[in-house]
Amino acid sequence: MSNIFRELLKKVGSGNHTGENLTRAEAASATKMMLLGEATPAQIGAFLIAHRIKRPTGEELAGMLDAYEELGPLLQNINSARPVIVLGIPYDGRSRTAPISPVTALLLACAGQSVVMHGGDRLPTKYGIPLVEIWQKLGxxxxxxxxxxxxxxxxxxxxxxxxxxxxFPLTNSIWEYRDQLGKRPPFATMELIWCPYAGDAHVIAGFVHPPTEGMFQQALTLRGVSKFTLVKGLEGSCDLPRDRTAIIGLSAPLAPQQEGLTAIERLLLAPRDYNFTTKNVPLETTEQLVADMQAVLSGKPCELMQTALWNGGFYLWRSGICSDMQAGITKAEELFSNGAVAAKLQELTQVVNSVSKVVYQAV
Incomplete structure (x- = not known):
């Protein structure tokens, strides 16, 4: 048993009156001990559920991210005119609304904006459709x-x-605890703002509960991330909703800091103001989702196309490619209709297949 970890567990698990938040260094240490198996299974399970009940702080999230940076993978810096966008999508996937982020990534890359995504397979607690499965269905x-x-x-x-x-196989054991506990631990919050890229990045993360935005703001400020976008999105994702006004926080690094935090500029986007219908596309089957995505990539009118244009327009503007939201929507429509986004998918498929052949031959 780890006596060091036991002391950290006592801090987060002692209840409302005597419990304490961890420092950034303590949160990093606790995360490393869990990932490396230095804490016992009983300690890890107790910590994860106690920390969920307590709720993480921004400083604790920053410490967890420190541990991920030390132990986890990083894609290396590439030559890019703009900060690389890192899309933080819930690892347990989507189950109610149709995701659009793979199409958004293709659109952005087609327009010259590099994108990093991350995630795994179907995972607890939702076991929704994950990004990697959508990409596989797209080839x-x-x-x-x-x-x-x-x-x-x-x-x-x-x-x-x-x-x-x-x-990052060290994280695999944590998923077993998450399944057994039946609740998302603080790692589920942290993973939304994890940046597995070594260069200049623009972190984009979704959230559900408003207090999460403040946690993200503090954690990213502590980590020195000056450009971020926080979206009250569909099922905690970066996808903008169409059934309500999109509530978005934009980092404003040049604005005066408030209490040492990077300032946030509030943006409210109403779909009806841009002539979009105000309903989300439901997630039915994976096959239907992929068929609808293929229709979007072919430039065919469909309900999911409205979601693609709504999100594509925003992210083309937010990345600096287009001057405003309407210009972004027009640009997105052009790139879908002229086949440029479909061509990007074909290019990506060919490159991945080519690299995969080299891997198999080496094996």
Missing amino acids: VDWTALPLEKTQQVFEKTGIGFVYTPRH
């Missing part, structure tokens, strides 16, 4: 690539995917 299999081959794909296409079961 792109990230799961067989070692990190150095993923780096090659990233450099050639502007899209990279850190597949955690292969690239």
